[in-house]
Amino acid sequence: xxxxxxxxxxxxxxxxxxxxxxxxDVHGDLFRASAHLLxxxxxxLRPVVVILAADAVRKGSSDDLIPAALALELTHNFTLIHDDxxxxxxxxxxxxxxxxxxxxxxxxxxxxxxxxxxxxFICLSEADNLAKxxxxxxxxxxxxxxxxxxxxDMAFEKRDDVSEMEYLEMVSxxxxxxxxxxxxxxxxxxxxxxxxxxxxxxxxxxxxxAFQIQxxxxxxxxxxxxxxxxxxxxIREGKQTLIAxxxxxxxxxxxxxxxxxxxxxxxxxxxxxxxxxxxxxxREKAVERATIAxxxxxxxxxxxxxxxxxxxxxxxxxxxx
Amino acid sequence: xxxxxxxxxxxxxxxxxxxxxxxxDVHGDLFRASAHLLxxxxxxLRPVVVILAADAVRKGSSDDLIPAALALELTHNFTLIHDDxxxxxxxxxxxxxxxxxxxxxxxxxxxxxxxxxxxxFICLSEADNLAKxxxxxxxxxxxxxxxxxxxxDMAFEKRDDVSEMEYLEMVSxxxxxxxxxxxxxxxxxxxxxxxxxxxxxxxxxxxxxAFQIQxxxxxxxxxxxxxxxxxxxxIREGKQTLIAxxxxxxxxxxxxxxxxxxxxxxxxxxxxxxxxxxxxxxREKAVERATIAxxxxxxxxxxxxxxxxxxxxxxxxxxxx
Numbered sequence: 001x002x003x004x005x006x007x008x009x010x011x012x013x014x015x016x017x018x019x020x021x022x023x024x025d026v027h028g029d030l031f032r033a034s035a036h037l038l039x040x041x042x043x044x045l046r047p048v049v050v051i052l053a054a055d056a057v058r059k060g061s062s063d064d065l066i067p068a069a070l071a072l073e074l075t076h077n078f079t080l081i082h083d084d085x086x087x088x089x090x091x092x093x094x095x096x097x098x099x100x101x102x103x104x105x106x107x108x109x110x111x112x113x114x115x116x117x118x119x120x121f122i123c124l125s126e127a128d129n130l131a132k133x134x135x136x137x138x139x140x141x142x143x144x145x146x147x148x149x150x151x152x153d154m155a156f157e158k159r160d161d162v163s164e165m166e167y168l169e170m171v172s173x174x175x176x177x178x179x180x181x182x183x184x185x186x187x188x189x190x191x192x193x194x195x196x197x198x199x200x201x202x203x204x205x206x207x208x209x210a211f212q213i214q215x216x217x218x219x220x221x222x223x224x225x226x227x228x229x230x231x232x233x234x235i236r237e238g239k240q241t242l243i244a245x246x247x248x249x250x251x252x253x254x255x256x257x258x259x260x261x262x263x264x265x266x267x268x269x270x271x272x273x274x275x276x277x278x279x280x281x282x283r284e285k286a287v288e289r290a291t292i293a294x295x296x297x298x299x300x301x302x303x304x305x306x307x308x309x310x311x312x313x314x315x316x317x318x319x320x321x
Numbered sequence: 322x323x324x325x326x327x328x329x330x331x332x333x334x335x336x337x338x339x340x341x342x343x344x345x346d347v348h349g350d351l352f353r354a355s356a357h358l359l360x361x362x363x364x365x366l367r368p369v370v371v372i373l374a375a376d377a378v379r380k381g382s383s384d385d386l387i388p389a390a391l392a393l394e395l396t397h398n399f400t401l402i403h404d405d406x407x408x409x410x411x412x413x414x415x416x417x418x419x420x421x422x423x424x425x426x427x428x429x430x431x432x433x434x435x436x437x438x439x440x441x442f443i444c445l446s447e448a449d450n451l452a453k454x455x456x457x458x459x460x461x462x463x464x465x466x467x468x469x470x471x472x473x474d475m476a477f478e479k480r481d482d483v484s485e486m487e488y489l490e491m492v493s494x495x496x497x498x499x500x501x502x503x504x505x506x507x508x509x510x511x512x513x514x515x516x517x518x519x520x521x522x523x524x525x526x527x528x529x530x531a532f533q534i535q536x537x538x539x540x541x542x543x544x545x546x547x548x549x550x551x552x553x554x555x556i557r558e559g560k561q562t563l564i565a566x567x568x569x570x571x572x573x574x575x576x577x578x579x580x581x582x583x584x585x586x587x588x589x590x591x592x593x594x595x596x597x598x599x600x601x602x603x604r605e606k607a608v609e610r611a612t613i614a615x616x617x618x619x620x621x622x623x624x625x626x627x628x629x630x631x632x633x634x635x636x637x638x639x640x641x642x
Contacts, residue, residue, distance in 0.1 A: 030472040082433065086426035105407035105475060108429060109468045112403065115433070116464035119440050123458045129450035136457050140441035147430045147437070151351040154426060 002304065004311040008043065011051055015044040018070050033102045033110035034117075037077050040093040046072040046182040049312065053186030053200050056297075056305040061190035064126035068135065068189055071121035072182045074114045075139065079146055079178075081111035086154065115143070127189040134197075135185045142181040149173025160248075160255075162240040168209065176208035183309070195299065202296040203309065210289035211316040216241040217282060220270065222320065232257075232266045242282050243273065250276045286317045323625065325632040329364065332372055336365040339391050354423045354431035355438075358398050361414040367393040367503040370528075370633065374507030374521050377618075377626040382511035385447035389456065389510055392442035393503045395435045396460065400467055400499075402432035407475065436464070448510040455518075456506045463502040470494025481569075481576075483561040489530065497529035504630070516620065523617040524630065531610035532637040537562040538603060541591065543641065553578075553587045563606065567599045607638045 023035035047069035054062040062069070083089075084097040085107050091097065099107035122135050152170040156162050183204035184197045192200065219234045220243060234241050238258045247254055257269060273279050293313040300306050344356035368390035375383040383390070404410075405418040406428050412418065420428035443456050473491040477483050504525035505518045513521065540555045541564060555562050559579045568575055578590060594600050614634040621627050 028469075028472075029476075030469060082429050086429060106472065108403050108407060109472050112432075112436070113465050113468045115436055116461045116468070118461075120458055120461035120465075123454050123461070129454050132454050133444050133450050133457075136454075137441055137444045140437045140439075140444070143437035144434050144441075147434045148349075148351060151349075151427065151430050155350075 002308070004308055004315055007308055008045075008048055011048045012042075012044040014066070015047045015069060015073060016041075018066055019073070022070070029102065030106065030109055030113060033098050033106050034113040036095070036098050036101060036110070037080055037092060038073070038114075040095045042073070042093060044073055045312075046076050046178060049179060049182040049204060049309070050186035052305045052309050052312070053183040053192075053204075054190035056300050056303055056309060057187045057190040057192045057196060057200075059303065059305075062186070065186065065189050067121040067124040068127075068185055071118045071139070072178070072185065074118040074121065075143065075146075075181075076178060078111045078114035078118065079150070081107055081114070083150055086150065122185070125189055128191070131188050131191065134188050138181050138185055138188070142177045145173045145177045149175070149177075156240040157238075159240065160238070162245060164242065164245050164249075167240060167242055167245055171209050171212040172205060175212045176205040178204075179208035179211070180204035199296045199299050203293045203313070206289045206293035206296065207313045207316055210286045210293065210313060213242055213282060213286040213289065214317045214319055216243055217279070217286070218319065220266075220273075221279075231263075232261055232269070235269070236261060242285065243278060246278045246281055247273060247276070250278060252276060252278075290314060290317045323629070325629055325636055328629055329366075329369055332369045333363075333365040335387070336368045336390060336394060337362075339387055340394070343391070350423065351427065351430055351434060354419050354427050355434040357416070357419050357422065357431070358401055358413060359394070359435075361416045363394070363414060365394055366633075367397055367499060370500060370503040370525060370630070371507035373626045373630050373633070374504040374513075374525075375511035377621050377624055377630060378508045378511040378513045378517060378521075380624065380626075383507070386507065386510050388442040388445040389448075389506055392439045392460070393499070393506065395439040395442065396464065396467075397499060399432045399435035399439065400471070402428055402435070404471055406432075407471065443506070446510055449512070452509050452512065455509050459502050459506055459509070463498045466494045466498045470496070470498075477561040478559075480561065481559070483566060485563065485566050485570075488561060488563055488566055492530050492533040493526060496533045497526040499525075500529035500532070501525035520617045520620050524614045524634070527610045527614035527617065528634045528637055531607045531614065531634060534563055534603060534607040534610065535638045535640055537564050538600070538607070539640065541587075541594075542600075552584075553582055553590070556590070557582060563603050564594065564599060567602055568594060568597070571597045571599060573597060573599070611635060611638045 019038050023038050026032055026035050050065065050069040050072050051062040054065050080092060081098045084092055085099045085104055089097055090100050098110050102110070118139065119136060122139055123132055125132065149170055152166070153174055156170065180201040181204065183200035187200040188197045216234065220232050222231070224231055235244065235254055235257050236259065244254055252272065270279070290313040294310045297306055297309055340359050344359050347353055347356050371386065371390040371393050372383040375386050401413060402419045405413055406420045406425055410418055411421050419431050423431070439460065440457060443460055444453055446453065470491055473487070474495055477491065501522040502525065504521035508521040509518045537555065541553050543552070545552055556565065556575055556578050557580065565575055573593065591600070611634040615631045618627055618630055
C-alpha cells in the first residue's frame, strides 16, 4: 500500500519534470520571470489533487491529464506572483520574489503569462471536449473568486471587526476554491458525473479551508525552525485570523500584542488563548472541515486514490508544530 | 447597403447593452473597479470583428456568439488596466485610470477578474464544443503574446536601435494578434474551416498592424483637437515608432526633439520628415498591411459582412488627421 508521503513525492517529481520540460529553458526576460517561482520548487499539491481525483473517478485516466494538473500549478503560481506584488513580499519558496528580481511591470506580465498558459494547458489535455469546456469555465470562475479572496484579505487588514463568517468566505475564496477546482477538474476531465464532480469540489474547498486554518495555528504554535516563519507573525501584524476573531469574541484584546514580542510573551499569550479554549476550538474547526471533505468523497467507489485523497485532507491538518 | 459607420454604431450599442447587463450594477469595490473602463465606452471594434467574421462564415451565426464578442472586449480591457499601471497613465477614455481611482493592488486584481471573465464568456457562447476548445486555446496564446508585446514595448523605451522588424513584431503582438484572435474566434465558433480561420486571423493581425502604424502617424500629424493627445508626444518621449526608426535609418536625428516642442518646431520637423519621404513611406506601409488584410479575406464567399470587414481595414488607415 502506497503511503501518502511516497505518493506525494513521486507525483511532485513527475510534475517537476513537466515543469522543467516547458519552463526550464525559456528565452527572454519575461518568460524567465514567469518560470522563476515555478522552478523554485513547491509541493505541487494542486496537481496531485488533480491526478488523484481523476484516477479516483477512472483508474489510469490521469496519464492523459498531466497538462491539466500543470494548469492548476500555473494558476497557483500566477496568483503568488501577483499577490507578492500587492503584499510587498520579498521572499517566497526561499528565493526572492519576481518583482524583486525584475520589477513590478515585469511581475504583472509574468503572472499574466502564466494565467494564459493555465487555460492553454487545460485545453491540451486528452479529454472529451465538453469536459474541457466545463473545466475551462470552472477554472475561470475560480480565478475570479481567488481575486475576490485576495481583495477581501487586503480589506480585512484595515478592519478589526471581521466575523468568523467573513473569514471563512475569504479563506474559502483565497485557498479553498483552487483545491476545489483541482479536484473537480481532475474528476470532470476523467468523465465524472456532475454529482461526482460536485462532491470532489466540496472535498477540495473544505480541505483548502482546513489547510488555511491549520496555517493560522502553525503561525502561532510552531517553532521558527519548523515553520520557517517568525512565530506569531500574524498576531504581531494584527491579521484577522480565526484565532484573532475568536479571541476578540471571548474578550481577549490582541491589540497590545501588535509589536515585537519576546518568546516569553508569546508563550504567555498561547497559555491565555489555551485557557480560554480558543486553540482547541480553532483546531476542532480545522478537523471539522477535513471531516466534511472526507465525507464528500463517500459517493466515489472505493479505491487507493480515494483513500489517498482522504489522507490529504488529514495531512493538511496534521502539518506540524 | 449598410454603411460601415452605421454598422459599427449599431453593434457598439448592442455590445454596450450586454456590458451594461453584466457589469452595469455590480457589487463590491473589486467588481466596480473591473467594470470602470468597460462602462466608460469605447468603439467595441474587437467585438464587431468577432460578429462580422462569424457572419461572414455563416450568416446569422453571430446571434449565438455575443458572449464571445464580449470576451474579446474584456480581454482588451484587462490589458488596458494592467498597461495603465505599468505605464503610469492617469487618464483613459476620458476617465481616470483604474489604479488612479482605486489603487495598484485593486487594479491588478480588477484586470485579473476581467481576464477570467473573458475565458468564461468564450465558453458561454452557443457553439460546437471542439470549436470552443480551439477558441479558448487561441485566446490563451493571444494573451501570452500580448504580454510579450507589452514587455517589448517597455524594453524599447530604453533603446534607440530598434529595427523595423522588431517594431513590427512588437505591434503585431501588442495590437495585431488580438484583432487576429477576434476574427479567427468569431469564424471558428461559427464553424469556419481551418483555412478560413487562418485567413481571418491573418486579416485581423494585419489590420491591427495597420491600425498601429496609423496611430503613429496620427500622433505626429493630427491636431490635438482631432486626436485628443498632444501633438508629437511620441517624438517628445523618444518612442521607437516606425517614423522614428525610418528617420534614424535616413540619418535624421530625433534626439534633439526629446523635449517640449513649439507648434513651429513640430511643423518644421514634419516638413523635414516629409522631405526625406518618411511620412509617405510609413503611410505606404500602413496601406500595404491593410491590403494584405483584405486579400486574406478573398477565400471567404462574398457577403455583406466580408465587405464590411474589408472596410474596417480601410477605416483603420483612414482614421483622421
